[in-house]
Amino acid sequence: MGRIPCCEKENVKRGQWTPEEDNKLSSYIAQHGTRNWRLIPKNAGLQRCGKSCRLRWTNYLRPDLKHGQFLDSEEQTIVKLHSVFGNRWSLIAAQLPGRTDNDVKNHWNTKVKKKLSGMGIDPVTHKSFSHLMAEIATTLAPPQAAHLAEAALGCFKDEVLHLLTKKPINFLGQHSAAPLGNDINNYINYKQEEMDRTSDKIKLGFSKDTHDKPEMILSNKAWNSTAATSASFAMQYSVFPTMPVFQYSPSSLCNKEDDASQWSQSVCTRSTFTPMDHQNQLYEKLKENGDDSEATKEMTNLSNIFNPDCVLWDLPADDLNNPMV
């Protein structure tokens, strides 16, 4: 006893929309709005499924959509939000007026992903490949780690070479202390030079770590407190050098035995756990302990992550706290 079907599947047209169909849909919605997608194709005289009409409208016909190329600032916003939300395209698109989730997704898959890989950054975790290799080194015994790192470096260099031969990059450009400026090419230049140093530094790091702290190399906890000895390395090669996204740890709840917060884990595993989830969970936990003032204090500390003055974001705090804007 469900609802009546939205359309007769066999009489439904599929594939590219014609300008006539676009006109029919646009003028119908202009007059009647988008309240009931099931009725829209029928009333507008279209042989389309309601779902198809909704998709066409939301992704293409809506008058408030931008159709041009993504700006550098938009691209940076996508990268930053993706590092927190993962593939939650609708959330990311909500921060970019005039862009749809489909736009953002397509742009990410066709451009941003490749750019990040070319910079030596893993687009899934947003960590530099060298940082990931350093993490691997903390989880494996030295012989295994060294072999894996060599292999990874080989793959990595092939990829960079491939990218370089396809898209010449201006190596003469400056690389300032703030490489992620408005011009993404500056950042690319910075990363290219950084990559040239990576091989030597990793090898150096391995031999130094194995010599100085054999217990660290043998540890099998990727993110325990000793693994944080890779912090300087990680920070040096972090995606955004001035932006310690994954380093924050709420003071009162940080368990020394297990200080990988659910949020920082989620960044690696790409679960849907967000900073806001973390904040709410933390608040509930502290309240359970009957410590209201501590709960409020932690909420304030965490809110600072989204403070416009914080180096973490250059987005309005309100927008980030309310991704559905």
Added chain:
DNA sequence: AACGAGTCCAACCGCCTCTAG
């Protein structure tokens, strides 16, 4: 000019949650 490889993006697919009946 012809062809193949690579790129881009609109549209589709399938899954999930919500809700009308």
Added chain:
DNA sequence: GCTAGAGGCGGTTGGACTCGT
């Protein structure tokens, strides 16, 4: 309370287009 469609979302695909040989 149950069922099945609507709406929303992320992943994938097909075809148009571009570029290099």
